[in-house]
Amino acid sequence: MTTRTWLALLAAFLFAAVLWFLAALRLLPTDWPAFPFDASTMKVDQILFAFGVMPRGAIALMAGAILGLAGALLQAVLRNPVADPTTLGISAGAQLALVMTTIYAPALLEQGRWVVALAGAGTAAALVMLIGARRAFAPVTMVIAGMLVGMTASAIATAITLSRGEYLLSLVIWNGGSLVQQDWGGVRSLGLVLISGAAGAALLARPLRVLSLGAAGAGALGLNVAAIRFAVIILAVFLAGAVSAELGLIGFVGLAAPAFARSLGARTMGQVLALAPFLGAILLSACDGVVLGLSDLTGEMFPTGALTGLIGGPLLIWLLPRLRGSTPPGTEAAEGPAPRLDRPGRVLIALVVATVVLAVLLVWIGRVPQGWAVLDWNSFRDFLPLRLPRLIAAGAAGSLLAIAGAILQRMTANPLASPEVLGVSGGASIGYAAVLFLMVSPGPTERMIGTMLGGAVALILVSRFASRRDMPAERILLAGIAVSSMAAALLSALMATGSAQSWQVLAWLSGSSGNVGPAQAAVLAALALIVVMLALGAWRWLELLPLGSEVASGLGVPLTRARLGLVAIAGIATGAATVLVGPLSFVGLMAPHMARRLGFARARDHICGAALIGAILMISADFGARMAGFPYELPLGLFASLLGAPWLVWLMMRMRR
Incomplete structure (x- = not known):
């Protein structure tokens, strides 16, 4: 990558840092608490800063990095530049599972939301992958199937939410992808997820380079294509499900981060896998900084995940001309030969x-x-x-x-x-x-x-x-x-x-x-x-x-x-x-x-x-x-x-x- 690329990355990081710093100054202009934080000796504003603003800034970086890595893995294994946890329905599957469990079986959440979110994300991913396997994982078919599964899950979640008014406001805010934090527990959890995901991506980087030659070429070189696909998808589902369980639905960061990495000059598999988490962290942190700034101007605290969704639509349209693997017209038969009426x-x-x-x-x-x-x-x-x-x-x-x-x-x-x-x-x-x-x-x-x-x-x-x-x-x-x-x-x-x-x-x-x-x-x-x-x-x-x-x-x-x-x-x-x-x-x-x-x-x-x-x-x-x-x-x-x-x-x- 060129010097210009590194300067662009530095400028983006500084922009995100300045936005967060300005938000912190508005809450607590002076007298920032010293580490380690002891709530018993702190003022109310200091507690809000130490256990609200600071973990929020940290978790934005963690979640952005995780989603960026998940998107890079999915795009690499499927050879699809518009694949990410949102476009493949993974995040929406986790959302539906958590909404249904919250309303109909809240006792299952006593031990945490992770198991439920991962089960929903895994079910949605399995459905999309089964459909994709029938079409040789053609990029257009995969994205259409994934986003339709996601839209179905979101529609059902919205209808269920509306039917139970006592849960309405909290579920709507959570579904939007709010980064509001009350302690450092979420940061520690997602930090462990990020470390595990990075280790898994490092182990899978070499097989993914081989798979980039195509399924036939990789198989000829002795690579177990099915096993690698399964391992990578399981890892991506784990990463996306963890973010959904902790923060709600945050869309399109996994789509944007790898795309930005390639546009900045990342060419090899290792470069994309290394740069996408960094760019994802910057992107989500910058979006959250904008949300915090808007909250001061308007008095409303919008969920950060909604703002990232506004980025994903234009980005997907921009990537469409570069999408390969179009489905030939007339080849997708749904139910076999249809009957034909004479009269x-x-x-x-x-x-x-x-x-x-x-x-x-x-x-x-x-x-x-x-x-x-x-x-x-x-x-x-x-x-x-x-x-x-x-x-x-x-x-x-x-x-x-x-x-x-x-x-x-x-x-x-x-x-x-x-x-x-x-x-x-x-x-x-x-x-x-x-x-x-x-x-x-x-x-x-x-x-x-x-x-x-x-x-x-x-x-x-x-x-x-x-x-x-x-x-x-x-x-x-x-x-x-x-x-x-x-x-x-x-x-x-x-x-x-x-x-x-x-x-x-x-x-x-x-x-x-x-x-x-x-x-x-x-x-x-x-x-x-x-x-x-x-x-x-x-x-x-x-x-x-x-x-x-x-x-x-x-x-x-x-x-x-x-x-x-x-x-x-x-x-x-x-x-x-x-x-x-x-x-x-x-x-x-x-x-x-x-x-x-x-x-x-x-x-x-x-x-x-x-x-x-x-x-x-x-x-x-x-x-x-x-x-x-x-x-x-x-x-x-x-x-x-x-x-x-x-x-x-x-x-x-x-x-x-």
Whole structure:
């Protein structure tokens, strides 16, 4: 590495140190306590400094170094420049395990959170690696699978957190990745983890250098590739799980540190493994210094992990053009050869009838304090005007999400494509939260406008990225995931403030149709019809794009215009549905697959079938949300995500090369 590189590293270290020093001076300008610290002889400000600020600064360095090392190990063993504990779902797995244990089995935490966090992180990593093994660990597939697993885990954790209000604030702050410390215990624990991880990385550095030749080349030289991969992944899971157990969810430090190391001139495996922890420590320490500075200016203490998430999204987009190992279009079959209906029109008519019958039945059946009941005719007529708008809205939202999912899956030839990862849902969430925090008592109209604008901004970001680079379509999918990650990080920061708006954001994130009126239902229904017509108008593009870019271009498809147009239709549909459902639904993933399994192979039939199935799924979820917790209404998004999560896991496990 050059002298310029070392000067850059020194400047970054000094910047982080100055930020921490300024924060320390604001708390205690003079009379710093002397080591060793004795609380019985110290003033209150000195105790806060010695057992709060100082261990916080130390643990930022420790955690950053650990995450940087974990990211470097994962990127080396998978030969994937965008692999890290966040993009592979490892940190989110630990988060979900800790949230579920805190709420449902708190006794398991009496001996500490480490075992639970490591179990969750290991389960998520095992799932992603099993999926990756079926695709020869292709980088794009690995990241899509990992981030979808992570999004699923985060969605379920959010829904569970919302369902138990007594744990809400503490879990939200912890999920954001707070570095607040009360003693030096966490520093000692993570210090031992860092030493162990560094020793393990030193032992694995030479096999990783051999593995950098490729699995075939390393195997020919006598390296046990499977054993090395297993050892490195176990070490990375241990490192990431330890940080999650101690501090919560801190994202993208493991992605940024190795990338910065390579950009500063690190070329060999040893250089990257040595430099990434140092850069990770500087990065997290600098982010925490910024958080401490903002807390003095605003009076709010944001979780540091949310700020690091804002770095990861742009960095992931920057790295996408450099990502190798793209999945060839049309090669990721999810469920084997799908059947093909000779007369799909009959099945479509049957689905229309089923949708209407289901809606009527779900209005007719209900719960009363004495149990389940079937309404008489007079009661049915009285309840119909009350329930019909929300049924129409739920069905329209399900149709919109299903159409968006069908478009994305056909456009990318990727069975894991869904509206949730396009980035529009995340952008809509930011728009909704911005209206709540920036306006005084915003009404439904202002909230809807803010939500649509947020979705439009996210759509513009993804579209501009797609239009400026000639990339395979699955890279556009990753760009959407990056936008979603940035949105999730910002929401974590806003919700961790503990304000009244935080509760409103959390409630909306889970989805609800309880406040839908006739006008909103009519707008959603009209928009669903418009989107169906637009998608049917693009049927030729949807027929040819799954064959691959070269074939589609040879048959006259204008690739850039087609992709941008289809992304726009999917974005509009997702943004409109998100206003009602929230960003936690997986209907856009399930409905298109169900339509394919029923035999809707042609694009037109597939679009119509997916729209009807999406409506049926969301109407069913709305009924479950109303009845499961009677007399209280549970979140609509909770039911949709609980339907989608098992489907997602099953679908990814069936993927084959």
